[in-house]
Amino acid sequence: MGITSKVKGYPFEVALPKGLEIEGVILSDQIKNLDYTAREIAYICDAPDDLLVNVQKNVLALVG
Template identity: 45%
Template sequence: MVAKQYVPATGDIVWLTFSLQAGRKQAGRRPAIVLSPQSYNEKTGLALFCPITSKVKGYPFKVILPPSSRVTGAILSDHVRNLDWRVRRARFEMKAPRQSVAEVRAKIAVLLGSGMSSG
């Protein structure tokens, strides 16, 4: 029997490898939250992620995970990345609280602006 491959889903907190990017500290193997739906992730092999940092500072776009979670720290909601989850070896760790996912989405909506025109 062949084991079904894990496909990331919205709200999953996974461990994955972020590539080193010039001028950025969010590199190496680290936790991240999945924002895109599983159907998109499975079809494209990509997923939208926000990294999670253990350095909880007074940053306006961070979302703090509950201290009782298996993964703790702050989700960097303005560091959205579309990454190949297979190449980055995404490994499921836990499901994020719904409130945390909602907070991340709300902060991203602020960044994108609610009054954006289509042209």
């Protein structure tokens, strides 16, 4: 799933709470398989549990 700072109000956007090191929304309808090593992805912060629950609900609605 991607994270973007460009909030467009799409139904599957999940807003990141204020106070995190990153701002924007999670695009929970853009499920991706990434090679974290090849992409040189870095850990930024922990996501609150309620945020993860909202993302999981959206994913389940899509893939059921």
